[in-house]
Amino acid sequence: MKQLVVCSLGCLAYSCQGSGNKHADNQAAATILTATSEKSLTDSLYKYMHLSEFVSRGDSARYVLYGENLGTDKIGVVAITDSVLLFFQSIHSTTQLTGRFTFADYASDFKKDDLNGDNKDDFIVYGNANMHGQKLPYVFISDSAGVMHYRPNLSLHNISYDWNKKELHSFYFGGAFSVHSKRIYHWRGDSIEQTAGLEYNMGNGEIEVYRMRNGKRFQRKLYHNHNEAVFDTALFKIDDY
Structure with a gap:
């Protein structure tokens, strides 16, 4: 069944792109695709929403369609590369468009997770990996009714929730001579x-561990001489990366 989906949508992508101007740049091509095929891609998403999970990637990575069951509900994503992302949810047994925003990225992966400890599924669309292998997440948080909302303020690299400490964790791996980092956040209501x-400066080998108070940063301890063990264990341990 999944192979049928990919084949059908691949044909759709070809028909949407048409002959076009072969000298147009990538941005112009993405704009043309958005204008001519957003409705067609949405129709295709609806057509295959009966499947428990599916993913289809268009020719030349022009778009990604994704659908998945979250318990009794379903979600769907239409991500047109460097253009727009459409987010669909089943509300009262009807699939509806609940989110639309500019998407200057490529949808590489998808993940359901609870990011605030309320025992409701949240959802992450991951962008394309940068030169250091880091993917920016586009996060959707469930409200009390189970409806997900896009939260641009939660676009934190490698985001995860620590159930034991009730903390939101984020970390970033830079290059060989740049800065690696870890950050801890706490929920204050809905923020x-x-x-x-x-911060681990790979260039000079210094590691600074700090605390935040009233939005200001206070140095707690400074380490020298490329102490990777400190980076690995301080604040929280990075597992399964």
């Missing part, structure tokens, strides 16, 4: 506040 962090 997050950074409470601690760490």
Whole structure:
């Protein structure tokens, strides 16, 4: 069944792109695709929403369609590369468009997770990996009714929730001579506040571990001489990366 989906949508992509101007740049091509095929791609998403999970990637990575069951509900994504992302949810047994925003990225992966400890599924669309292998997440948080909302303020690299400490964790791996980092956030109602962090300067080997108070950063401890063990264990341990 999944192979049938990919084949059908691949044909759709070809028909949407048409002959076009072969000298147009990538941005112009993405704009043309958005204008001519957004409705067609949405129709295709609806057509295959009966499947428990599916993914289809268009020719030349021009778009990605994704659908998945989250318990009794379903979600769907139409991500047109460097153009727009459409987010669909089943509400009262009807699939509806609940989110649309500019998407200057490529949808590489998808993940359901609970990011605030409320025992409701949240959802992440991951962008394309940068030169350091880091993918920017586009996060959707469930409200009390289970409806997900896009939260651009939660676009934190390698975001995860620590159930034991009730903390939101984020970390970033830079290049060989740039900065690696860790950050800890706590939920304050429906918003997050950074409470601690760490920066590892790979160029000079210094690691600074700090706390945050009232939005200001206070140095707690400074380490020297490329102490990778400190980076690995300070604040929180990075597992399964």
